[in-house]
Amino acid sequence: MARKDSTIADHMIVVGKSQKYEVLDLKFGNRHGLITGATGTGKTVTLQILVEGFSRAGVPVFAADIKGDLSGVAAPGEAKEAFVKRATDMGLAYQPDQFPVMFWDVFGQEGHPVPACSCMPVDLSSCDAVDATHRADLPIPTLQRAVPAATDVIEAS
Numbered sequence: 001m002a003r004k005d006s007t008i009a010d011h012m013i014v015v016g017k018s019q020k021y022e023v024l025d026l027k028f029g030n031r032h033g034l035i036t037g038a039t040g041t042g043k044t045v046t047l048q049i050l051v052e053g054f055s056r057a058g059v060p061v062f063a064a065d066i067k068g069d070l071s072g073v074a075a076p077g078e079a080k081e082a083f084v085k086r087a088t089d090m091g092l093a094y095q096p097d098q099f100p101v102m103f104w105d106v107f108g109q110e111g112h113p114v115p116a117c118s119c120m121p122v123d124l125s126s127c128d129a130v131d132a133t134h135r136a137d138l139p140i141p142t143l144q145r146a147v148p149a150a151t152d153v154i155e156a157s
Contacts, residue, residue: 013053015046017090024050026057044069055099074101 008014012023035043047063048070054061055073063070077083077096087094105111 011057013050013057014090014092015049015053021091024053026054026059029054029059048073052097052099056097071101071103073099 008021008023009025011026013026013029014021014023016022035046037043051061051063051070052073065071076098079094079096084094103111104114106114108114
């Protein structure tokens, strides 16, 4: 969504509005987050807004989407009256957009094949992504964790 309000910086993702815009500054995008709520409370929409915001800013996003709820970002949305009105009420300009997507497929039939090693246990203590400080936090040096092909995780790098 394009912003009408010039007080929102380009390095921020608008995730909602209360008395003010609720935003995620991209410099905090490498932190962990948790989106919870009952059915119909907007968890998927919130995640989609974050994915779109990161992608719009040029940040690669990996989102394991078991049910396919996020796949819609690959095609431009429809400017439905309710969406346009909601955006206008929030001071935003609604502009349907699409984002680059690569679908991964464990079976390699309908998307980019995922190598078998992606589903094998990973020794987190020797993982390049774990630095010395965090390695010391691991309870045992050879902690094994199964890395499933599809999880409910979003990771921005």
